Amino acid sequence: MKKTIITTALALCVAVFSVNATPATSTIENSTSEYFFKVNSFCVSIAKGDFDTVQKLIERGADVNERSNGMTPAMYAAKFNRTEILNLLISKGANLKLRCSNKSYTAAKYAELHGADDAATIIKETLKKKKKK
Structure with a gap:
């Protein structure tokens, strides 16, 4: 029973973090395009x-x-x-x-x-x- 509760809690934590994550490429694309327009x-x-x-x-x-x-x-x-x-x-x-x-x-x-x-x-x-x- 303990293993089931711990596994469920870990899965829930992973699910919450992955839902809130943003792809790194969007940040990189935005900062790169802003830089090139200034030069x-x-x-x-x-x-x-x-x-x-x-x-x-x-x-x-x-x-x-x-x-x-x-x-x-x-x-x-x-x-x-x-x-x-x-x-x-x-x-x-x-x-x-x-x-x-x-x-x-x-x-x-x-x-x-x-x-x-x-x-x-x-x-x-x-x-x-x-x-x-």
Whole structure:
């Protein structure tokens, strides 16, 4: 009799928990789609490392200092260690001293936080050159 009561109680607990459970995919889908709508196509191309697209967008008038999701294009290039794109952005007038509107980080700080040593070196050298001028 005890076994029957304990088994029934356990089955009831499992049934209650499974009825109240929500699928994890719905949470993931919602948060992912919200994220992508906040980042413009220019910065997505930078994050992916698509140099040709970034170059074409700049030629068509994309602002190299326009924020997307609080970050500048140089911050995305630094975060993802896209050195070729970072050099292009700098040559087109990217301001490396701007701070992220969300966390007040600079492109150099994003490079440091994400272990993007090559991007950090480029930023450091560029800022030294500009300081000397």
